[in-house]
Amino acid sequence: MCVSVSGHQGAPLRDSLRLRPPGLFRQQRNTGALLSVPSVDNNVSDIMALYNFKKIMVVPTAKDFIDITLSKTQRKTPTVIHKHYQIHRIRHFYMRKVKFTQQNYHDRLTQILTDFPKLDDIHPFYADLMNVLYDKDHYKLALGQLNIAKNLIDNVAKDYVRLMKYGDSLYRCKQLKRAALGRMCTILKRQKSSLEYLEQVRQHLSRLPSIDPNTRTLLLCGYPNVGKSSFINKVTRADVDVQPYAFTTKSLFVGHMDYRYLRWQVVDTPGILDHPLEDRNTIEMQAITALAHLRAAVLYVMDASEQCGHTLQEQLELFSNIRPLFANKPLIIVANKCDVKKLSELSEEKQKIFADLSAEGIQVIETSTLTEEGVMQVKAEACDQLLAHRVNTKMKGKKVHDVLNRLHLAMPAKRDEKERPPFIPEGAAMRRKAMEVDAPKRKLERDLEVELGDDYVLDLQKYWDLMNEDEKHDKIPEVWEGHNIADYIDPDIMKKLEELEKEEELKERAGEYDSDDESEDEEMQEIRVLAKQIREKKQLLVMESKEKDVHGPRMPRTATKVERKQLEKEMGNLGLDMSDKDDSHYAQQARRSRSVAVKRKRESSAPPTSRTRSQSASRPPRDQLGLRDPKMAKKAKKMMKNSQKGMNRQGRKGESDRHVFDLKPKHLLAGKRKSGTTDRR
C-alpha cells in the first residue's frame, strides 16, 4: 500500500524563501519583478514565485526626465548665495548642486535598471516570450545604453566637482556648475529613443497575463478558429473574445478553474498556421513559446466539421509538425464542433485519422463548446492525466525522497487467522446501494416548493397519522360540549396534573423555593437590619430636605452651626456614648463664638451676610444700584457681559493689555518666497 503524493509540495519551501531581510538600501530594490528571490540556491529553478511585472517604475521621456531632475535640484537645494560669502561656502554651495543632480539621475536610472527584469534571471518561458515580443537584443541594448549613461553622468559630476575646488570666484563656480548640469542633461537627451522604447515595453509587460509556469496548466492549441477561446470561456471565468474571423486571439490569455479542490490554469493561445518556424510571425511565436516552455497538459483542438476553413488533413499535418513540442506532456485531442458534425457522421478516411490517433494511445474526445457536451469530460481527463504525470515526475525527482523518507505506513501484523473485514452498518450499505442505483428518492418539501413557486404553503398536517384519512385537514375546535378539548388531549391528564401538584407542594414544604436567607450567619442578618435602618433614615432626610424650601444659594451642611444638643441627641440615637461632656473642643468653640459677632442662622428674610457691620443697611449693593426691577437688572448684567466679549476674544485683560503671544509666527516667516508679491511678509 503506498501513499499517493499529490498537491503542492513546493508550497512550504516557497514560503520560507519569501522572508527577505528588511532594510535593503534603495539601490538594490528588486521588488519590482520578483516576489521572492531564491537567494540560497540558484539552481533551484522550480522555486520561482509568480511574476508581477506591474511594479516597474514609469520610465519618463528624456525631456520630462531632465525637467523633473532640474526642477528638483532647484527646489531642494539652497538658492541664495552672494559674492561676498567666503569662497569655501560658495564652492560648497555649487558643488552641492552638482552632486545633487548627479545623485538624482543616478538613483532614477538605477531604479529603472533594476526594475526591468533581466532576461537571464527569469523563467525561460518569460524570457522567450519577451524575446518574441520585444526582441532580446534591442531590449538589452536599451538597458545597456542607460547603464552607460548613468556611468557617464557619474564621471561628469566627479570631474566638475574636482574642478570646482579651484574655483576662486562666484562667477567661475557658477559657470562650472552650469557646465556640469548641462553636460549631464545632454547625456540624457541622447538616450531619448532608449527611454521611449523602454516605456513601451513596460506598458506592454504590465499587461501580460500572469501565468505561473510551474503550476498545473492546460494549454489549448490548434488552428485558428477551431474553438479554443470558446473552450476556455466555458471552463473558466475568462472572457476571451470569440469572433468568426481568424486570429481573434492575438496573445496569450489565462483563465483559472477548480478541479478536485485544486486551482488550475488554462492558457489560451492564438492559432498556429502550418508553416516552418522561421516564417512565423510574432503572434504565432507566442503560442509556440508557450508550448515549448510550459509543462502543461496539451489539448490539441481540432475542428471535425472543418468550419474553421482548414481541412482535417491540414490539421493533422500541423499536429504532426508540432508533435515534437508535445514530448513529455500529456496530450488529448479535442474534436470540437461536434454539434455540427458528429465523428460518426464523418467520412471513412476522416474517421480513420481519428482511429489512428487513438491507436497511438492519444485520447480523442468529442466536444461541442456550444452545447457543452464533452467539455467536462475533457477537463476531467486532462486534469487527471496531468496530475498523474506530475506525480510521476515528482517521484522520479530527488526531492521526493525527503518526504518519502519521513512517511511510513504501518500495517498491523496478523496475530491469528481470524478474518476481520471492515464493518459497514446496514443503513450505510443500503444508502450506498440506493445512491448507486440512483433510485427515485422521496420527494422533498423543497422540491415541492420549487415546483409550486408562489403557491406553495407549508402543510404539516398532511403527515398526520389518523384513522380516518379525510380528517387530516379538518380544523380542531377548542371547546366541545362544554368541555375544553385541551383538557382531554391526554387520557391521563388529570392524574398527571394531580401528581404534579403534589410534587410542587412537597418541594415547597421542603423549602426549595425559599430564598437563601436562612443560610446566612448572624453577621449578615445584622448588616441587613442596619441597612434597612439606614435606608429608612435616608428617605426621611430626603423628605425633610424637600420640605425645607430654601431660597437662594444652598449652603453646604458644614456652613451652619450645629447645636450641641442636637449633635448629642443624634449621636446618642446612633448608639454612641455621649455622656462624656468634658470635651474641651466644645467649650472652646462656645467661647470663641461669644467674642466674635454672633453668626445668625440663615433665614430667608435676613439680608446677605456679605456685608460688614460698618455699612448701613439702607445702601444697596453696587450691582443693584439704580435698577428698578429684576428685568432691568438682568439687562444690565447682559450689557456688562457683552462689553467683555471683545476683550475675551482677543485674549486681553483690558484695554491696556498689549501683550503679543506669538511675536514671530512660524507660518508667516519661514520658507522661501515662492510666488505672489514680495512687498510684505
Place this chain on the structure above:
Amino acid sequence: MFLHRKRHGYRLDHHEKKRKKESREAHERSHKARKMIGLKAKLYHKQRHAEKIQMKKTIKMHEQRKTKQKNDDKTPEGAVPAYLLDREGQSRAKVLSNMIKQKRKEKAGKWEVPLPKVRAQGETEVLKVIRTGKRQKKAWKRMVTKVCFVGDGFTRKPPKYERFIRPMGLRFKKAHVTHPELKATFCLPILGVKKNPSSPLYTSLGVITKGTVVEVNVSELGLVTQGGKVIWGKYAQVTNNPENDGCINAVLLV
C-alpha cells in the same frame, strides 16, 4: 480598456463631453499662460514661443500656396528705377571698403586666426600667491588658477624649489576641436601650447586661456599632404574660457 469599450460602448454623453473639453482647451491655456509666474512661467513661455513660431511657419506655408506672390527674381540686377537714374552706383564704395580691409589684414600678422583679439590676463588673475614658511610670510610661490597643459614626460621639481604650481585638477590633455569647414567636432589630444597671447611666461608654463594657440594631434582625421605624408599635428585656437566650462573648445586653424 478597448475591450471594455467594445463590449459596453461609450457613455451616453461621452461625445458631447469630449467636444466641449476640446473647445475649452484654448481658454484654459490662455488662463494658465496669464497666471503663471516664476521660473515655471519662463520655461513655459519659451516653449510656447517656439511652438508659436512653428505654427506661424506652417500657416504661412499654407497661405503661400493659396495666394500669388510677386516674383522678385524677374527684375534684373542693376536695373534702377527712374528716379534713381542719375545716382552713382554703390559698387564703388564697396570696392573702397574692401581695399581698406585688405590693408588692415596685411598689417595684422601672418596668420588669420578666428579670434584675433583677446583680453589680456593679468598676473594676479592667472597666478595666485601661495604663502609658505614657518610664519607664512614668504610669498614667492605661485599657483596657476587657469587650465594648463603639461607634457607627457613632465615631472615636478622638488616641492621646496618649485615656484609655479600647476595643480593636477587643472591639467587637461584633450581638447574638443571643431573643423571650421566640416563643422564637425573631435576630441583630440593636445600636443603642446604654441602661444598664449597674454604673456610668454604663460606659454612656457603651458597655461591655456581663451585665444591660446595649441597644437593638437590630428591623426584621427586622416589628413594627407600633397606629397602623400600623413599630417598628424595641427594648430588650433581655444575659443572658450576653459576654467569656467571645464573643457577646452578649440577651432582648427586650417
